[in-house]
Amino acid sequence: MVRAVIDRVTDAAARHDATQADRLDRWRVLEPDAGRFLWFLAQAVAARTVVEVGTSRGVSTLWLADAARATGGRVVSFDTDPAAQRDAATSLAEAGLDGYVDLRPEDGGAGLAALGDGEVDLLFLDAERTEYPSWWPHPVRVLRAGGVLVADNALSHPDEIAPLEVLLRRDLTAVTTIPVGKGELVARRAEP
Template sequence: MDPTVQKIIDELTRAGERHDADQPDRLRRWRVLEPDAGRFVRLLAHTTGARRIVEIGTSRGVSTLWLAEAARTLGGTVLSLDTDPAAQDDARRSAAEAGLDDRVEFRVQDGGEALAALADGEVDLLFLDAERTEYTAWWPHPVRVLRPGGVLVADNALSHPDEIAPFHDLLLQDPSLLVTTIAVGKGELVALRR
């Protein structure tokens, strides 16, 4: 990991923890990706050779930095989507500071709309960290856009199991997928498209 990128991730993680501790409104929290979960998604990107990464739920860009650092090494790019323009601006600044802005396209757009517009098999790694209750409404696009060998990762699988359960069930019913939950961070629901 590039030391500059790691330093920025560490600073954002600490700032996010301080911010969220004083924020009673869940939707106003930064909810940054935990370091072990960040290392995990970075590992998945490298393992799959991901060159086309899509992230839905930018927040302040911590997960974006983990993914973009992998994309730089692999010669790929990240499309980072969020409906909050201010969060996207913060993430854009962090990516520029980390020297990763050439690897990330930031877009203020609904995740479901963006997935519907992507081509079949276009995505190597799809990282979902948005409102979990919306994922089922996006079906079948989260799987349709994955290439064979591509991976879908949904954050908060263990911290919010009731919210992610309907989506988890859809994944389990799809015979083209291998599905498991990994106990890192707040839990990562992982699906590999065969």
């Protein structure tokens, strides 16, 4: 059921995005292989608290919520587009995953700033990449020891991801790029 909903939203996004000249009008949903990677990673780190910045139409949220269901966790997803979050809420309910997600219509930087130190197991960034450095130090501060940060578009937009990567390499122990989807920048917070 979950994969059928993901496929439906992914197909609808491809049709929609093909008609939009302006990048900001596109839905820009996560690619299937990147979704499977997130799903696997969330389970591999036994993520109980997952935070997503950039809900869009909920494809990545569906992958993360399905993993959270398996780990006994929850997803908090921030996005400034209420229409996108309404669409995501519909898809989550259809997939039976709405009970695992808290959709918050707010700016990701403000949302991260409001979270406590070390309370996030997995943080997924898929919003306006040029904003990430202005959120510093919150993306690292909220991660638990051993927690993982993933940023989408590391290969498709390397110049926009580079400032984040510099900060991550300075403050975290392990940083690498995984060539799935449009490239996933992955960083792990050191354990004491």
